[in-house]
């Protein structure tokens with residue numbers, strides 16, 4: 296039995312297989328109508344969501360299954376102080392698979408360790424969002440016909456934007472992918488992406504503050520919202536919130552076959568006038584999310600027929616360092632061991648196993 300907490304848990308072959316299944320679902324939806332009959336998806340959303348939750352629910356319904364769950368923490372026992380682990384154990388009694396969104400980084404991982412059914416990370420704080428990446432990969436594949444030899448520009452809040460982190464983790468494993476990271480200096484990508492993914496695997500990337508300068512070289516432009524809810528200092532958000540606005544003038548600088556993506560919701564970072572440009576793929580991207588979630592649910596439920604729990608990798612684990620990230624699940628979850636792993640032995644760098652911040 297397998298969960299999906301980080302996109303790195305899926306190999307490139309598995310990502311390609313999910314894309315193939317999703318395309319088959321698009322072409323032959325009727326083949327899949329009864330695949331999840333009598334199966335239940337629990338959507339445990341401790342943080343607001345429109346697309347992710349509804350697309351998970353639509354995905355399960357289109358597979359012939361049913362859904363149960365909640366869409367805000369206040370309507371769950373979390374408001375009475377229940378731990379994530381206990382909630383996961385309880386929901387394992389009632390459902391066959393869980394999709395969990397949580398404001399605390401590492402919460403779905405903790406749930407997956409406690410649950411006896413697969414857990415899908417539907418976004419954990421500013422950390423990861425693997426199923427948005429599945430939507431993104433299908434979108435790039437359908438819009439551009441390939442996932443290799445791409446120059447991908449990511450623009451906006453690269454620090455707190457969890458979709459950006461998972462997308463870099465996934466696409467950096469394809470051949471010939473280069474990144475142009477466009478952000479204010481305060482919102483650059485975090486260390487667990489910079490060092491553990493880009494530097495470690497020598498993936499080419501450049502960093503810039505100028506969207507205009509980056510524009511002509513891009514095959515994909517991935518715009519993001521400045522993540523207001525993750526800022527500790529509201530004044531900093533006010534200062535940075537209008538950093539980038541993609542408008543029709545800037546679109547003129549782009550390749551004819553570029554594709555503009557955005558996980559949505561947008562605030563003001565893409566002018567509504569851009570929506571009419573054929574290169575604007577963000578609404579198609581939201582639809583692709585449903586097909587990829589269908590493919591993922593099918594895969595995880597199929598694998599769950601073999602109930603052996605995937606062993607947690609304990610190599611290099613250290614328990615004497617306490618994570619200082621206030622948004623980490625380890626800051627609040629009852630009796631959760633503080634565990635970190637050495638990610639760079641030469642520099643003696645440890646990262647928390649829940650949120651991947653340096654400890």
Ligand code: NCD
Nearest residue numbers: 346347418458520558559560
């Ligand atoms: C994203 C998220 O929740 O991280 N939205 C989504 O899942 N489609 C992006 C965002 O909220 O800005």
